[in-house]
Amino acid sequence: MRATFMYGPGDVRVENAPDPVLREPTDAVVRIVRSCVCGSDLHPYHSMPAAEQGTPMGHEFLGVVADLGSEVSGLRRGDLVVAPFAYADNTCEFCREGLHTSCPNGGFWAAGDVGGAQAEAIRVPQAQGTLVALPGVEEDSALLPSLLTLADVYGTGYHAAKQARVRHGMTVTVIGDGAVGLLAVLSARQLGAERVILMGRHKDRTDLGREFGATDVVAARGEEGIAAVRELTGGRGTHAVLEAVGHLPAYEQAVGVVRPGGVISRVGVPQYEEAPIGFGSLFGPNITLTGGPAPVRAYLETLLPAVLDGTVEPGKVFDLTIDLDQTPDGYRAMDQRESLKTLIRL
Amino acid sequence: MRATFMYGPGDVRVENAPDPVLREPTDAVVRIVRSCVCGSDLHPYHSMPAAEQGTPMGHEFLGVVADLGSEVSGLRRGDLVVAPFAYADNTCEFCREGLHTSCPNGGFWAAGDVGGAQAEAIRVPQAQGTLVALPGVEEDSALLPSLLTLADVYGTGYHAAKQARVRHGMTVTVIGDGAVGLLAVLSARQLGAERVILMGRHKDRTDLGREFGATDVVAARGEEGIAAVRELTGGRGTHAVLEAVGHLPAYEQAVGVVRPGGVISRVGVPQYEEAPIGFGSLFGPNITLTGGPAPVRAYLETLLPAVLDGTVEPGKVFDLTIDLDQTPDGYRAMDQRESLKTLIRL
Numbered sequence: 001m002r003a004t005f006m007y008g009p010g011d012v013r014v015e016n017a018p019d020p021v022l023r024e025p026t027d028a029v030v031r032i033v034r035s036c037v038c039g040s041d042l043h044p045y046h047s048m049p050a051a052e053q054g055t056p057m058g059h060e061f062l063g064v065v066a067d068l069g070s071e072v073s074g075l076r077r078g079d080l081v082v083a084p085f086a087y088a089d090n091t092c093e094f095c096r097e098g099l100h101t102s103c104p105n106g107g108f109w110a111a112g113d114v115g116g117a118q119a120e121a122i123r124v125p126q127a128q129g130t131l132v133a134l135p136g137v138e139e140d141s142a143l144l145p146s147l148l149t150l151a152d153v154y155g156t157g158y159h160a161a162k163q164a165r166v167r168h169g170m171t172v173t174v175i176g177d178g179a180v181g182l183l184a185v186l187s188a189r190q191l192g193a194e195r196v197i198l199m200g201r202h203k204d205r206t207d208l209g210r211e212f213g214a215t216d217v218v219a220a221r222g223e224e225g226i227a228a229v230r231e232l233t234g235g236r237g238t239h240a241v242l243e244a245v246g247h248l249p250a251y252e253q254a255v256g257v258v259r260p261g262g263v264i265s266r267v268g269v270p271q272y273e274e275a276p277i278g279f280g281s282l283f284g285p286n287i288t289l290t291g292g293p294a295p296v297r298a299y300l301e302t303l304l305p306a307v308l309d310g311t312v313e314p315g316k317v318f319d320l321t322i323d324l325d326q327t328p329d330g331y332r333a334m335d336q337r338e339s340l341k342t343l344i345r346l
Numbered sequence: 347m348r349a350t351f352m353y354g355p356g357d358v359r360v361e362n363a364p365d366p367v368l369r370e371p372t373d374a375v376v377r378i379v380r381s382c383v384c385g386s387d388l389h390p391y392h393s394m395p396a397a398e399q400g401t402p403m404g405h406e407f408l409g410v411v412a413d414l415g416s417e418v419s420g421l422r423r424g425d426l427v428v429a430p431f432a433y434a435d436n437t438c439e440f441c442r443e444g445l446h447t448s449c450p451n452g453g454f455w456a457a458g459d460v461g462g463a464q465a466e467a468i469r470v471p472q473a474q475g476t477l478v479a480l481p482g483v484e485e486d487s488a489l490l491p492s493l494l495t496l497a498d499v500y501g502t503g504y505h506a507a508k509q510a511r512v513r514h515g516m517t518v519t520v521i522g523d524g525a526v527g528l529l530a531v532l533s534a535r536q537l538g539a540e541r542v543i544l545m546g547r548h549k550d551r552t553d554l555g556r557e558f559g560a561t562d563v564v565a566a567r568g569e570e571g572i573a574a575v576r577e578l579t580g581g582r583g584t585h586a587v588l589e590a591v592g593h594l595p596a597y598e599q600a601v602g603v604v605r606p607g608g609v610i611s612r613v614g615v616p617q618y619e620e621a622p623i624g625f626g627s628l629f630g631p632n633i634t635l636t637g638g639p640a641p642v643r644a645y646l647e648t649l650l651p652a653v654l655d656g657t658v659e660p661g662k663v664f665d666l667t668i669d670l671d672q673t674p675d676g677y678r679a680m681d682q683r684e685s686l687k688t689l690i691r692l
Contacts, residue, residue: 094606102606102631163634260440260448270624277635278619283612285448286638288509292629 003119004327005054009046010335012328013054020115020123025071028127030081032063033139034148035117035344036318037330039178040269043246045331057327058118059085059109060151062144063346065131072127080139081131083117083124084297085109085152090129098298103129118327118344132300137308145315145343146307149183153341154303154314155296156267157183157244161191162299163290164240164265168192173229173237173257174214176244177205179317179341180267182212184242186312189213197229197238199253205340208316222249226256238262243291248272255281266291318343349465350673351400355392356681358674359400366461366469371417374473376427378409379485380494381463381690382664383676385524386615389592391677403673404464405431405455406497408490411477412467418474426485427477429463429470430643431455431498436475444644449475464673464690478646483654491661491689492653495529499687500649500660501642502613503529503590507537508645509636510586510611514538519575519583519603520560522590523551525663525687526613528558530588532658535559539586543578545571545599551686554662568595572602584608589637594618601627612637664689 003017020029035058048055062082065075075081088095088106095103105126110116114125124130132150137143149155157180166172172188174181177200188196189212198214199221200206206217218228230237237259243250246268254264255276264287276282282289306312320339322330323346330342349363366375381404394401408428411421421427434441434452441449451472456462460471470476478496483489495501503526512518518534520527523546534542535558544560545567546552552563564574576583583605589596592614600610601622610633622628628635652658666685668676669692676688 097607099607099632163632261443261445266629270629273622273624273626274620275623276619277621277623278616280619282635283616283638286445286509286636286641288634288636289623289628290632290634290636292632295632 001120002324004057004116006044006048006057007054008048008050011050012045012057012331014325014327015054017119020121022067022069023123024125025069026126026128027069028065028072028075028124028131029067029121030061030063030083030124030131031066031121032061032117032119032346033080034144034346035061036148037118037327037334037342037344038152039180039334041331042335043269043271045335056110056116056119058116060148061117061122062148062151064139066121069127074128075131075133079133080137081133082147082150082300083131084155084300086293086297087124087126087130088297089126090297095129098295100295100297101293118324120324120346130297143307145318146313148343149314149317150296150300150303150307152296153179153317154183155299156180156294158187158299158303159294159296160184160242160244160265160267160291161187164242164263166191166193166240169194170240171195171197171233171238172240172242173197173199174242174244175199175250175253176268177202177209178244181244182209182317183314184244184267185209185214186212186314188242197232199225199229202337211316221253225253229257240265242267244268246271248275251275255287258287260285263288263290267294317341321345347466348670350403350462352390352394352403353400354394354396357396358391358403358677360671360673361400363465366467368413368415369469370471371415372472372474373415374411374418374421374470374477375413375467376407376409376429376470376477377412377467378407378463378465378692379426380490380692381407382494383464383673383680383688383690384498385526385680387677388681389615389617391681402456402462402465404462406494407463407468408494408497410485415473420474421477421479425479426483427479428493428496428646429477430501430646432639432643433470433472433476434643435472436643441475444641446641446643447639464670466670466692476643489653491664492659494689495660495663496642496646496649496653498642499525499663500529501645502526502640504533504645504649505640505642506530506588506590506611506613506637507533510588510609512537512539512586515540516586517541517543517579517584518586518588519543519545520588520590521545521596521599522614523548523555524590527590528555528663529660530590530613531555531560532558532660534588543575543584545575548683557662567599571599575603586611588613590614592617594621597621601633604633606631609634609636613640663687667691
């Protein structure tokens with residue numbers, strides 16, 4: 001099959017690779033129908049050490065079940081399925097708590113002996129717990145882009161809002177106008193937020209944010225951006241701040257706009273380890289810091305119906321569609337901000 | 347009157363000072379009956395820069411209303427009252443949310459033009475919102491030590507447990523065997539915790555912790571202590587970790603013993619500003635970090651009945667009683683760990 005590998009900064013290649021096969025009786029093999037490039041794929045695209053051996057890429061996909069291990073029930077060959085960006089057994093104590101990203105039998109795509117999703121096919125460990133069938137959806141359905149967001153960006157935006165305890169009538173700040181930030185806007189509105197202030201500086205993206213329900217847009221960053229949000233909120237800041245970037249300045253911005261007693265909920269993968277959390281930042285004003293890799297599997301059934309009936313269209317974050325062999329162009333387009341999020345059609 | 351001032355590390359003096367008087371119509375003046383030395387008073391006792399001018403000390407007191415401003419209602423001269431460690435109007439939007447420590451009309455004792463509580467008397471701003479009357483309690487009641495803990499250490503331990511969302515059946519780790527840590531044990535049990543692991547290495551203190559409901563004691567610290575808690579919890583750590591120390595190693599210990607998806611609730615005043623919060627510490631396992639200065643005023647009415655009827659005896663944390671003029675000895679005794687918490691009787 002063809003599959004995508006990264007060899008170093010800016011060096012993405014689509015190459016021939018062995019077809020995936022079942023290894024465990026709990027596995028499935030899925031022929032991929034749609035995949036995409038994630039904002040988080042750009043972190044290694046900027047900074048990974050160059051290597052002789054390529055790293056498989058991609059963690060978002062939907063596709064058709066091609067093969068099933070003997071212990072997988074509830075799925076059939078030919079089912080169209082979507083997968084969360086982390087596989088999990090969906091039965092352990094962590095999964096039962098909705099924390100599938102900490103499943104002891106789970107893991108991440110494109111790691112260890114599991115391949116990446118920017119490929120023609122993939123081996124799926126813990127298939128029964130991981131894959132969610134999409135009955136009635138055809139392989140060429142116009143819903144596929146929106147359904148694919150359930151693999152990561154929509155569930156991740158939703159996790160940010162859930163962890164921040166967004167509820168009816170609240171004012172919420174969202175930091176970042178990438179796909180996750182925009183879908184955090186959508187999620188905050190779904191959870192009842194009355195006012196959503198979107199901090200982002202790309203007008204085409206913040207316009208989509210407004211379509212998803214943002215009531216205010218702040219293009220300024222740093223101290224100026226913080227001052228603007230404070231001015232919009234009577235000087236106080238907002239109870240919930242959803243941080244969908246992952247760089248330290250975005251965290252500092254979150255600390256600047258959160259209201260005393262409020263919550264900073266991070267879903268942008270932190271590109272730092274140490275940061276201020278003492279009396280002058282989090283402790284003095286009783287700020288709660290939460291978030292992490294989203295257990296999107298936990299939210300799939302919750303978010304699916306409104307996607308299927310067209311109430312929400314999270315797939316609007318895709319503004320470029322390419323073939324698998326064009327994947328390096330997709331990375332380039334997203335890196336140069338020519339594309340918000342690039343869909344790979346197989 | 348006589349009042350306590352700190353001039354530098356280890357330099358505490360009780361001196362003559364002007365009697366406090368009403369300044370605002372919302373003020374009261376309280377003649378202090380009981381005060382005490384706080385673990386947090388030891389931070390400046392170790393590290394404050396020496397100064398010509400003394401800093402007033404003390405933020406915990408109960409006493410008798412001696413004078414009342416014209417706009418204070420609900421209180422009378424002669425009332426025995428207890429005060430939280432932060433004064434507040436108890437009517438603003440922050441106070442209504444239970445976040446009295448962020449009241450825009452509030453503040454802290456021994457700061458600005460408000461005196462300290464290790465003194466014969468104190469001016470109380472926002473008296474109506476701040477002071478809680480203790481009807482039926484006599485000035486020489488045996489309940490006074492327990493009632494005094496409502497000013498800070500009991501409410502602070504309770505805040506740690508509340509913010510960690512301790513609930514029925516939970517396993518909780520408490521880090522620190524000072525007065526706040528021990529009362530965090532008591533609070534966790536009151537909120538229904540089934541198992542409380544107390545990390546502390548002073549046997550007399552952890553014995554009191556067992557009396558307050560600790561089911562396990564871990565004397566080891568650092569990696570060894572973390573391993574011991576993990577062994578007690580099937581390798582997983584605990585959902586709630588209450589951090590009642592404030593030094594960086596205690597935070598690192600909290601990160602080490604918290605379960606994925608769990609909460610670290612800090613009430614020890616952080617003696618650091620930067621700390622690890624990235625993928626390898628909080629983000630990857632979806633850990634929530636919360637806590638701050640406790641809005642003890644918010645908890646006073648909740649905690650008072652069980653103190654008044656003797657169901658709980660948080661006053662057991664006091665193991666040394668002194669007169670006001672002996673206050674420097676109280677600091678010394680607490681600093682040298684001869685006293686867990688020192689009561690000042692006036």
